[in-house]
Amino acid sequence: MVRLPLSPAEVERGRRLGALIRRARGERPMLETALSAGVSPETLRKIESGRVATPAFPTVAAIADVLGLSLDEVWAEISGPTGGRQRAAVPAHDPRARLSS
Template structure:
């Protein structure tokens, strides 16, 4: 199965999700959080760092449940519209 490259908006959403989960976890150990959620610590680390921008829904549901987060609140936080300019937009304006 060929996976299409992520869009800049998907990457940004994954970074927001990771930051949100890190903040919610606070001082709680990553290992304990991951084990309580039934995911590997490596998976949680990758999600929190934004390396996995589109984690599976059951994974996020399990992590948010352990952290006491509402899925509705998480979605509202990470799905805000993002304005991303093309990489060469500045170059076009300068010429």
């Protein structure tokens, strides 16, 4: 199976996710955190370092649960300054443009 290259936005989300997990884990040992979440320590290490920029949702959910993070908190952190909401570009002459303001 050929995996498509990640976009710059996906790479940045992976970096943000890794930083969030490292901060939330604090001084807690990586091994303890990984085993509590049901993932391998190597998987957690790769996510924290940003080498796995798009981990599976169940993996993120399990790690977040162990660290006491809500998925809303995770999404807010990784989605960047827009808070996860990006407005689609709508031409000014389109009637929908008035609705999105």
